Amino acid sequence: MLRPDDYEQVGLLLAGAARAVADDVRALAGRLPEDDGRRLFAEFVVGQADDCLARPSRTLLRGRDRARTLRALYERLDRLQGTAPGAEATTTASP
Template sequence: MTHHVLYDPEGRLTAELPPDRETHEQAVRTALAWSSPLDVPADDVAQIGHLLAGAARVVAEEVRACAARLPEDDGRRLFAELILREAEGPLSQPCTSLNRVHSRARLIRSLYERLDRVRSAAPADEVTASSP
């Protein structure tokens, strides 16, 4: 089986590709298991960073879409918007170290936690329409 890493820094594909949570969580677990820069070849760090950034952007877009369906004064929406703004900084930086790989992996976990919260708060008919 062949896998392709999609690099989509502008987020054009996020509207067409739903989050693949199982794959994303496996990538996060694998990345966080590396405890030393010697665990991963230096040439692969940037590629892994691109993969994780792409996953984070897909999940962030889903969080954004679900949060937008909540009332403007809902605390879950406000907190989701704050997390999304804070995510842009790390995602805009090049991934040049294992520390940044770990940061992106933890960011994906945070985004999925937020996605679960905003999905549970959205009206049921709207959630099922956007679920993969």
């Protein structure tokens, strides 16, 4: 079992990674047409991530939520890569 400070530290690391991936997802989704379902779903996933990252992460459950959020963002990023014009040149995060 970790100490509360350790959970918070892990949460901060996950939040930093999630924010970086969310930025990439936003950039790729922004290159798609506004009525494209992939863009709409990406915007939804990023919105959910923003909500999760706004809450402090001082427990195992919150840390787990952030890890799931990061995984969802990477899944969305994987699906968007190669679908938007110029997608290869804009992504900075890597799995």
